[in-house]
Amino acid sequence: MMLLENCPVCSGMVKKEVEKILRGGNHTAVLKVSAEVCLSCGERLYSVETVRRFENIRAKLKRQETEDFQPIGQSFRVR
Template sequence: MMPFEKCPACGNEMIEKEVEKLLRGGNNTAALKVHAEVCLRCGERLYTQETVRKFEEIRANLEH
């Protein structure tokens, strides 16, 4: 179940789909495929709290 039915940025419909996310840290970059809610109009992406925590962990490791 998606927490947002409408995009918080523009009010349009959101759908869940797999997207590619690039994370950068220091001189390193990681490309990940994750699930996100994506706005059909403006492209706004919303990630779960768990996914955002993973982004933070990966970004911290990239900086070393």
């Protein structure tokens, strides 16, 4: 991952573990990943490998291939 000294939006960046929520079809996945996070605005930058992982997970969610994922609860829509 290329480390940036300054946020492309405003300020300085630090490497952190963050929680990312991904959606695909009617399913949602939550995962922890490493990202560069701006201390001022919260902008997140992910490595190319991490973005590819996101794409893979979203595709699996859309195809309902969730057998490798650990269920953690249910989601509900409130009208």
